[in-house]
Amino acid sequence: MAAQSEIVRWSAARLAESLAAGEVSSVEATQAHLDRIGDVEADVHAYLHIAGERALARAAEVDRLRAAGEAPSALAGVPVAIKDVLCTSDMPSTAGSRILEGWVPPYDATPVARLRAAGLVPLGKTNMDEFAMGSSTEHSAFGPSRNPWDLARIPGGSGGGSAAAVAAFEATVALGSDTGGSIRQPAAVTGTVGVKPTYGGVSRFGAIALASSLDQVGPVSRSVLDAALVHDVIGGHDPNDATSLDETWPSFADAAREGAASGSLAGLKVGVVHQLDGSGFQAGVRQRFGEALKRMAEAGAEIVEVQAPHFEYALAAYYLILPAEASSNLAKYDAVRFGLRVDPGGSTVEQVTALSREAGFGAEVKRRVILGTYALSAGYYDAYYGSAQQVRTLVQRDFDQCFAQADVLVSPAAPTTAFRLGEKIDDPLAMYLNDITTIPANLAGVPGLGMPIGLAPEDGLPVGLQVMAPLREDARLYRVGATLEAILEREWGGPLLAQAPALGGAADRGERIRTTPGTAPAPGYGTEPDGGTL
Amino acid sequence: MADGTALSSDALLDYDEALAKYEPVLGFEVHVELSTRTKMFSAAPNPAAADSGTVEPNTMVAPVDMGLPGSLPVVNAQAVRYSISLGLALGCSIAETCRFARKNYFYPDLGKNYQISQYDEPIAFDGSVEVELEDGTTWTVPIERAHMEEDAGKLTHVGGTTGRIQGADSSLVDYNRAGVPLVEIVTKPIVGAGAAAPQLAKAYVATIRDIVRSLGISEARMERGNLRCDANVSLRPRGQERFGTRTETKNVNSLRSVERAVRYEIQRQAAILDAGGTIIQETRHWHEDTGTTSAGRPKSDADDYRYFPEPDLLPIQPSAELIAELRAALPETPTQFRRRLQADYGFSESEFRDIINANVLVELEETVAAGAAPAQARKWWLGEILRIANARGVEAGTLVSPLHVSELIALVENGDLTDRLARQVLEGVIAGEGSPEDVVRARGLAVVSDDTALTAAIDEALAAQPDVLQRIRDGKVQAAGAVIGAVMKAMRGQADAARVRELVLERAAR
DSSP, X not given: OOOHHHHTTSOHHHHHHHHHHTSSOHHHHHHHHHHHHHHHHHHHOOEEEEOHHHHHHHHHHHHHHHHTTOOSSTTTTOXXXXXXXXXXXXXXXXXXXXXXXXXXXXXXXXXXXXXXXXXXXXXXXXXXXXXXXXXXXXTOTTOOOOBTTBTTBOOOSSTHHHHHHHHTTSOSEEEEEOSSSTTHHHHHHHTOEEEEOOTTSBOOTTBOOSOTTTOOEEEEESSHHHHHHHHHHXXXXXXXXXXXXXXXXXXXXXXXXXXXXXXXXXXXXXXXXXXXXOTTSOHHXXXXXXXXXXXXXXXXXXXXXXXXXXXXGHHHHHHHHHHHHHHHHGGGOSSSSSSOOOOOSSOOHHHHHHHHHHHHSOHHXXXXXXXXXXXXXXXXXXXXXXXXXXXXHHHHHHHHHHHHHOSXXXXXXXXXXXXXXXSSTTOHHHHHHTTTTTXXXXXXXXXXXXXXXXXXXXXXXXXXXXXXXXXXXXXXXXXXXXXXXXXXXXXXXXXGGGGSXXXXXXXXXXXXXXXXXXOOOOTTOOOOGGGOOO | OHHHHHHTTOXXXXXXXXXXXXXXXXXXXXXXXXXXXXXXXXSSBOTTSTTOOOOOTTOSOOHHHHTOTTOOOOOOHHHHHHHHHHHHHTTOEEOSSBOOEEEEOOOTTSTTSEEEEOSSOOSEEEXXXXXXXXXXXXXXXXXEEEEEEEOOOEEEEESSSSSSSTTOSEEEEETTSXXXXXXXXXXXXXXXXXXXXXXXXXXXXHHHHHHHHHHTOOOOOGGGTSEEEEEEEEEEETTOOSOOXXXXXXXXXXXXXXXXXXXXXXXXXXXHHHTTOOOOOEEEEEETTTTEEEEEEEOOTTOOOOXXXXXXXXXXXXXXXHHHHHHHTOOOOHHHHHHHHHHHHTOOHXXXXXXXXXXXXXHHHHHHHTTOOHHHHHHHIIIIIHHHHHHHXXXXXXXXXXXHHHHHHHHHHTTSSOHHHHHHHHHHHHTTOOSHHHHHHHHTOOOBOOHHHHHHHHHHHHXXXXXXXXXXXXXXXXXXXXXXXXXXXXXXXXXXXXXXXXXXXXHHHO
């Protein structure tokens, strides 16, 4: 059997092979991850909830199924982390908010249900900015996650927990959600891979809504192939989501394998969006982006510059549409049926609702609810929400025109490498600007992939590339991404994450948690019986 | 009741004087609960479906109806088909594409704190409906739109004196009704009805009720809230072009109340205007017991519901084929229905008008369809049932089902019940004791058709009046009456008088 320290570094594809060959069991793989969590979680704080005992029980069950020749899928037995925005019927689902502390939904989100049905083993729920509003996890009600590359830095957001968990080898793969970059930007700053599928490609059922017309659930991983494997499992039509696309998708894993095997991008037109070409971005980001373009050209791609003149207004439009939808989506948190209730007694329902929202929502949530309420108000609707929707249409047209000239579009996945915790927390606009390259894809619904393309020379932190494809052409992302990944990894002599600093301070301090950590809950976070014993 | 005392202080202008000075303008919003199997946006069973009966609170709910995080609405296709059928029956155009919108407001009867409705893109628009008044004149009521939405839950306010949320100690929420499919039918302003306005109001709502019933898309029981009417009334001085300020009287839950509420508002507003006052734009509550309205919340056109297109749902785009199919399947209009029944049943014009005015035509038709003779059905609906309904101040159709009436008629026809017994059985059915057969059994009301028992009773009666037989033989057949009366009395009415008469005459002829 492979050493535990080795198993946690395996890709899902590699682990799946070993599970199939009987070289390792799911229980061993799961335990290896729980041990790793025990080692590093106190430093990283990727998780809000760890379901150790439940995970081991499920792993044992999957091992039995496999022994009986009934492994539910190729990924059966692979440990997975789930962003806390997704409903899980056996774990609290808080979306990083105090107002949902301890709330256990009566259902699984469809992507979670599909992972379970495929035999993947949920390890726990990952940290996030409250209701996915943020780019750093600093807006989590339960404390920030930390970037495994530098614990003083943010792991991106909102899905920083999932990215950090995967980057710190605390999970093989993870699920995220992406409303304006919450999968791709964390991937960029943690040296991991993340994909926002075509809007409607993955069911939103059970994803706690931020902005319904922008939200999309997707995979988080350490390789393009792994993301594709997870996407294959979670994607496809769901009658419980009216915006789910009813169509047959090709195998994304096949696309990734083809891309990696071919090593060539001959015949591919890669469009560099002039408006997102990196001007004004961090120098090291610009440099690595330029090199990545060069590698693609060397592999046979034709690099063309394309114009998307309305991307300039995308951020402004996004910050009207998102708060507008969020103000409505978050109205359900009224303390009447579930969640935090602040009731001093003798109060009216309006007072209890107001007090509960006052206590249960963080500052960023309140900021956006107020903004959205204002934007939708009579007399302002046309100027704000209405105009924003027009910009959205123009952004979609820009994409149409760009894709008429290029097969895929590329840009840096984020303007900078990971910034320091606290650096932008008091400057919402600076925080919002982090998503400037990722937001247009959400406005248009097109798929986008974030992947590592090296370390910035000035700070030694990961730089990410974003690849975007036309609607429904997610397979193209995986093909192109896997080709480039193979080229880069040959150059690096292995995955970028191999260059990440070692973690495991807790183990060094002799605080290693032996079996099933219910561990390291952030201060104030509710525990539930499944948390396990130390 | 606090409201009641406040209400009685409303000054009213004499109706004829009010109409002489002012012209009423009406408008209606009628909410129809569709009787689909499941709710508008969830797979929870629909309490407004047929035969759903009474259910425990909060037992017909899905996560969407509770507004649970992560839940998503999915449109009920049957509700869309029903809505299109209704739109077509109202002579409306059907939108090629239309969207749902969110109507945002905080109120605990909405789990999501927004209602999914339609705002600027209703599924049906620009129609009209023919309405027939009691005197046989017809009116064309212009329809602005019919749009789809979801119903809200029910609040029960505990404590306090008014039964309203203000002053209550606590409130209980039942989400069973939350998400029930609704179509809201909105008229354009109806002008020119004059003194007939209250009657037109009643006839309009009755027509909507008849239409949705004939389409089979709603149970349409006003007393159960399947059909709810908000009546808008405004007055303008005769000769003035501009409409006056309107009030909206909410949830008037019977046809009779619609008529009374409109009449009341005309007289109340006229009194205010006549005294130089101004009408406040507000909702008004109708009080069935006092026959008055009282002020609700002020309502202005500036109510800000922050409508925006519902991002969880795609636009509805009914195909031309679907619309054609539903149009072809439309039943006859209420007017056509009446003409056909009048011809089929052979009733006179005045006989038929009585049926219409008693609002029992549909019941009568269903009774006949269940096997009763038209004349019998008419006799019962316009007779005993209407009498009880009037005594109780309710619609006859709410008392008893047409099926039960036809069963009752059959029992009489078969000689199992006399008319007198049948009236007792009807009482039992209305009291909820079950079907006529159930009541007959439980109350032991069947006619005694056993000749042995009758013969014994006749023997007894003849023994007390020994001269009767001879008088009959002498040609005084009416003398049998005394014996029949005595027998019926002895049998406590549970004998078929005709059969008793037969037996007595046979005895005399021996």
